[in-house]
Amino acid sequence: MSDRRTRFETLAVHGGEPRPGRGGSVVFPIYQGTVFEADTGGEMPYIRLGTNPSQRHLHGRLAALEGAEAAVATASGMAAITAALHSALGAGDHLIAAGAFYGGTQQFLAEHAERLGWTFDLVDPGDAESWRKVVRPDTKAFLTETITNPDIRVGDLAGAAGFAREHGLTSIIDNTLATPVVFQPHTIGFDLVCHSATKALNGHSDLSAGAVTGSRARIERVASVLNAYGAALDPHGAFLLSRGLKTLALRVRQQNANAMAVAEYLAAHERIAQVSYPGLASHPDHDRAAAWFDGYGSVLSFRPVGGAEAAEVLVKSLRLPYAASSLGGVESLVTRPAAGGHPPLGLPGPSGADIRFSAGIEGAADLVADFAQALGD
Numbered sequence: 216m217s218d219r220r221t222r223f224e225t226l227a228v229h230g231g232e233p234r235p236g237r238g239g240s241v242v243f244p245i246y247q248g249t250v251f252e253a254d255t256g257g258e259m260p261y262i263r264l265g266t267n268p269s270q271r272h273l274h275g276r277l278a279a280l281e282g283a284e285a286a287v288a289t290a291s292g293m294a295a296i297t298a299a300l301h302s303a304l305g306a307g308d309h310l311i312a313a314g315a316f317y318g319g320t321q322q323f324l325a326e327h328a329e330r331l332g333w334t335f336d337l338v339d340p341g342d343a344e345s346w347r348k349v350v351r352p353d354t355k356a357f358l359t360e361t362i363t364n365p366d367i368r369v370g371d372l373a374g375a376a377g378f379a380r381e382h383g384l385t386s387i388i389d390n391t392l393a394t395p396v397v398f399q400p401h402t403i404g405f406d407l408v409c410h411s412a413t414k415a416l417n418g419h420s421d422l423s424a425g426a427v428t429g430s431r432a433r434i435e436r437v438a439s440v441l442n443a444y445g446a447a448l449d450p451h452g453a454f455l456l457s458r459g460l461k462t463l464a465l466r467v468r469q470q471n472a473n474a475m476a477v478a479e480y481l482a483a484h485e486r487i488a489q490v491s492y493p494g495l496a497s498h499p500d501h502d503r504a505a506a507w508f509d510g511y512g513s514v515l516s517f518r519p520v521g522g523a524e525a526a527e528v529l530v531k532s533l534r535l536p537y538a539a540s541s542l543g544g545v546e547s548l549v550t551r552p553a554a555g556g557h558p559p560l561g562l563p564g565p566s567g568a569d570i571r572f573s574a575g576i577e578g579a580a581d582l583v584a585d586f587a588q589a590l591g592d
């Protein structure tokens with residue numbers, strides 16, 4: 216484990232960086248231009264195609280961090296997920312979707328799958344039997360999330376990657392909540408890894424971006440979708456994301472430690488009815504997370520005694536976390552996911568009593584003290 220730690224910290228700083236840097240610069244410059252003359256290879260970089268030098272530089276960094284052959288950066292996390300799905304599915308194809316899913320992904324499938332001629336079945340990511348029941352000759356892809364959002368579960372990931380390979384499906388995983396610091400899905404055989412880089416990869420709550428990593432051939436297909444839809448990340452965004460990635464390991468390890476400290480505090484508190492965090496031995500997927508992950512992520516959900524009313528009071532009483540519904544940034548956030556409405560796919564949703572906490576990089580003692588004052592201790 217300690218070897219892997221050393222490697223990731225080093226990778227975050229040096230992965231994909233040209234040595235020596237351009238013009239001797241330690242920081243890769245921002246190529247803001249949209250137009251380029253053909254280089255000696257005859258290729259003409261163009262901004263919408265993601266082939267501007269700043270975009271290419273970021274692609275190399277992202278591929279290095281996920282341990283992939285290739286990567287593309289996108290204008291948002293949803294652009295990454297939809298491009299990955301489009302690269303694997305055509306009209307008449309079937310998708311197996313395993314998990315609770317980020318709301319935007321649910322909304323995309325609910326509003327657009329039928330129009331595109333895709334059919335899908337929703338299955339339990341922890342129950343391989345449920346996948347076997349729905350797989351058919353026209354099934355082409357398997358979609359899941361490393362840590363599901365908002366219910367914070369960890370499915371049978373190795374089983375899913377193996378199942379997809381066995382049936383010739385493209386396996387796609389949304390690794391946003393875990394980050395490659397915690398888990399690198401390609402190491403257990405996932406074909407395409409997607410990120411909302413708006414969250415932890417950039418980490419500073421000031422950029423919309425996404426990423427897809429995979430083999431060169433698969434990323435070429437994803438890029439061809441992105442190029443057609445025009446969803447590349449711009450060079451200044453690429454610079455910001457590449458800069459954010461430098462501190463990814465440090466930020467995520469601090470966030471993981473903070474989430475664990477808050478989870479342990481809440482789990483022992485008499486006014487808290489339930490805490491869902493894979494780092495707790497009481498979590499139903501703890502053994503899986505312990506076997507595969509290096510740390511347990513920055514996000515936990517919990518439910519106070521006293522239901523929705525108690526949850527509302529608690530969220531209002533916290534002083535450090537912002538009451539906002541994102542995750543993975545340097546500042547802690549707290550939100551009640553049920554306030555976002557019903558899940559579009561009719562999946563069992565969060566209850567009004569559920570609170571989601573995304574740990575930032577503040578001091579753990581300050582976060583715990585804030586929860587203590589909010590709970591009236």
Ligand SMILES: *Cc1c(COP(=O)(O)O)cnc(C)c1O
Nearest residue numbers: 291292293317364391411413424
């Ligand atoms: C936020 C998020 C997305 C969507 O990302 P955007 O950058 O907002 O498009 C996708 N998946 C997960 C798990 C997310 O948290």
